[in-house]
Amino acid sequence: MADSRSLYQEVILDHNKKPRNYGTVECATHKAEGHNPLCGDHLSVTLALDGERIDAIAFKGESCAICKASASMMTACVKGKTRADAETLIREFRDMATGKLDLAAGHHLGRLAVFAGVRDLPTRVKCAILPWHTLHAAVNSIPTTSTEAEDDPMHAPIGGA
Amino acid sequence: MSGTMSGTMSGTMSGPAMSATVLQARPSAAFDVERVRADFPILGLEVAGKPLAYLDNAASSQMPQPVIERLVRYRRTEHANIHRAVHYLSETATREYEEARRKVQRFINAREDREVIFTSGTTESINLVMHGYGRKFITPGDEIVLTTLEHHSNIVPWQMLAEEKGARLRVVPINDAGELLIDAYEKLFTDRTRLVCLTHVSNALGTVNPVKPLVAFAHARDVPVLLDGAQAAPHLKIDMQELDCDFYAFSGHKLCGPTGIGVLYGKAELLEEMRPFKGGGDMILSVTFAKTLYNTIPQKFEAGTPPIAAAIGLGAALDYLTALGMEAIAAHEHELLAYATAELCRLPGVRLIGTARDKAAVLSFALQGVHPHDVGTLLNEEGIAVRTGHHCAQPVMHRFGVPATTRASFAFYNTRSEVDALVAGVRTVQKVFS
Numbered sequence: 001m002a003d004s005r006s007l008y009q010e011v012i013l014d015h016n017k018k019p020r021n022y023g024t025v026e027c028a029t030h031k032a033e034g035h036n037p038l039c040g041d042h043l044s045v046t047l048a049l050d051g052e053r054i055d056a057i058a059f060k061g062e063s064c065a066i067c068k069a070s071a072s073m074m075t076a077c078v079k080g081k082t083r084a085d086a087e088t089l090i091r092e093f094r095d096m097a098t099g100k101l102d103l104a105a106g107h108h109l110g111r112l113a114v115f116a117g118v119r120d121l122p123t124r125v126k127c128a129i130l131p132w133h134t135l136h137a138a139v140n141s142i143p144t145t146s147t148e149a150e151d152d153p154m155h156a157p158i159g160g161a
Numbered sequence: 162m163s164g165t166m167s168g169t170m171s172g173t174m175s176g177p178a179m180s181a182t183v184l185q186a187r188p189s190a191a192f193d194v195e196r197v198r199a200d201f202p203i204l205g206l207e208v209a210g211k212p213l214a215y216l217d218n219a220a221s222s223q224m225p226q227p228v229i230e231r232l233v234r235y236r237r238t239e240h241a242n243i244h245r246a247v248h249y250l251s252e253t254a255t256r257e258y259e260e261a262r263r264k265v266q267r268f269i270n271a272r273e274d275r276e277v278i279f280t281s282g283t284t285e286s287i288n289l290v291m292h293g294y295g296r297k298f299i300t301p302g303d304e305i306v307l308t309t310l311e312h313h314s315n316i317v318p319w320q321m322l323a324e325e326k327g328a329r330l331r332v333v334p335i336n337d338a339g340e341l342l343i344d345a346y347e348k349l350f351t352d353r354t355r356l357v358c359l360t361h362v363s364n365a366l367g368t369v370n371p372v373k374p375l376v377a378f379a380h381a382r383d384v385p386v387l388l389d390g391a392q393a394a395p396h397l398k399i400d401m402q403e404l405d406c407d408f409y410a411f412s413g414h415k416l417c418g419p420t421g422i423g424v425l426y427g428k429a430e431l432l433e434e435m436r437p438f439k440g441g442g443d444m445i446l447s448v449t450f451a452k453t454l455y456n457t458i459p460q461k462f463e464a465g466t467p468p469i470a471a472a473i474g475l476g477a478a479l480d481y482l483t484a485l486g487m488e489a490i491a492a493h494e495h496e497l498l499a500y501a502t503a504e505l506c507r508l509p510g511v512r513l514i515g516t517a518r519d520k521a522a523v524l525s526f527a528l529q530g531v532h533p534h535d536v537g538t539l540l541n542e543e544g545i546a547v548r549t550g551h552h553c554a555q556p557v558m559h560r561f562g563v564p565a566t567t568r569a570s571f572a573f574y575n576t577r578s579e580v581d582a583l584v585a586g587v588r589t590v591q592k593v594f595s
Binding site: 007008013016017038039040041062063064065066121123124127 | 531532533534535538539550551555558564565593594
């Protein structure tokens with residue numbers, strides 16, 4: 001059995017309790033709504049791009065602790081980074097959550113690696129991925145996205161871990 | 162009833178017992194849950210190093226040893242295709258398959274065995290009525306009455322039909338306890354009402370609907386009624402002649418039987434009028450390219466090779482339940498539900514979703530400040546299996562303003578000590594999130 005308790009580590013519980021960058025960015029240049037129809041979770045990501053740089057970012061929504069902590073840590077991590085850097089993190093985070101990333105090899109996830117445990121909990125993978133999914137949609141000017149959209153490049157089938 | 166559980170208060174999980182016990186019918190006062198548990202090998206499992214507390218019975222129940230053995234015996238000594246050949250195995254399989262149909266007939270007290278159609282489950286049973294009855298008899302402007310309590314499988318087929326036919330769905334609301342508003346139900350009837358589709362027991366809340374008077378009300382207006390019995394059949398004694406419903410749908414795997422088998426009961430005169438649902442072998446009398454003559458019921462609705470083993474397994478499961486006695490099962494589960502409700506309500510921050518006066522075996526709740534998926538994952542670490550999510554009943558979730566709930570659902574083999582484990586597990590969750 002996967003030890004899911006390892007997923008609910010202090011840093012995740014803390015970000016769930018005191019989410020960073022919670023709300024909406026006024027004068028946002030990009031925004032997207034993300035839905036997980038399997039569990040009803042939804043969140044919005046708003047951000048302001050200054051050229052290629054993410055100047056401000058915020059998220060808002062109703063979700064489980066895994067999703068909320070993932071969103072909170074994501075916003076803290078990508079703020080100030082370029083769009084290309086954010087896309088790299090999105091790809092690496094998705095690969096980690098679905099068990100395709102070798103954590104021992106080089107990556108840029110830093111303490112986001114705390115979410116690696118979801119790869120052993122197929123039904124929770126999408127909880128962790130939803131914010132990243134939505135960020136991907138926002139920076140690419142896609143107004144809404146869903147974890148169940150087959151043609152979405154972020155689509156990660158349950159059990160694909 | 163209280164006192165019948167004394168033997169289970171401090172009971173630990175019993176290990177798998179491989180010898181089948183054929184239980185004799187006994188009065189409810191003598192319901193011996195530990196003896197019953199010995200028939201279910203899976204209940205002896207450990208999960209995450211803890212004894213399994215399986216409280217997800219509304220999703221699917223576990224299978225007792227006599228049913229497992231019946232399936233093995235069929236596979237080893239009786240299998241062939243049915244209704245086909247003249248050889249020994251085909252005749253044996255056909256006889257056992259048709260005997261399973263008669264066991265269902267007796268279990269639900271249908272007038273005739275040809276009123277029992279084997280399907281793949283409740284969903285297919287409802288879709289059969291939608292295609293066979295709805296597509297033939299529903300016309301533009303007609304109205305179909307549903308309720309807020311329906312599982313998606315008793316909503317979506319009717320939406321598809323309404324869209325195709327230009328018909329209209331009318332939805333009976335519920336009160337804050339999760340009970341149907343009977344006045345509203347009666348007021349929804351118009352001269353265009355053609356069908357009522359109603360759940361007997363709510364899968365998300367456990368509400369037992371007063372279906373008998375609701376059926377009578379519809380019948381007084383010549384409106385037929387389909388009852389979704391998926392959650393009722395495992396917990397209540399169901400009697401087709403007493404309920405007088407026109408259709409009744411339920412699943413085998415919620416009744417200690419296999420998956421892939423379900424039942425549609427229908428009144429013979431209605432089934433005879435209906436169009437076949439699927440075309441193929443076994444549902445025909447003769448086929449030429451000019452014209453095909455359909456078989457009589459029930460074969461008209463059982464195209465192709467059916468799940469023979471699963472049907473026979475369901476028959477064995479019904480034998481098992483009948484030997485225990487549905488009244489004894491209901492009494493034990495009722496006692497367990499009352500205990501669990503009282504214990505869980507003692508915890509701060511617990512909000513019960515669904516507090517109907519008449520409930521069956523389901524405890525749905527929300528935990529303040531904790532999402533149900535987090536509750537489910539953490540309870541799993543304690544060896545406790547519950548369902549979290551919208552339970553395929555999103556209209557119910559919307560009614561209560563929650564995206565999802567945590568649902569513990571009981572079977573006759575659950576114990577007070579498992580309820581205690583659930584309550585302790587919820588306390589642990591609260592501690593993690595404090």
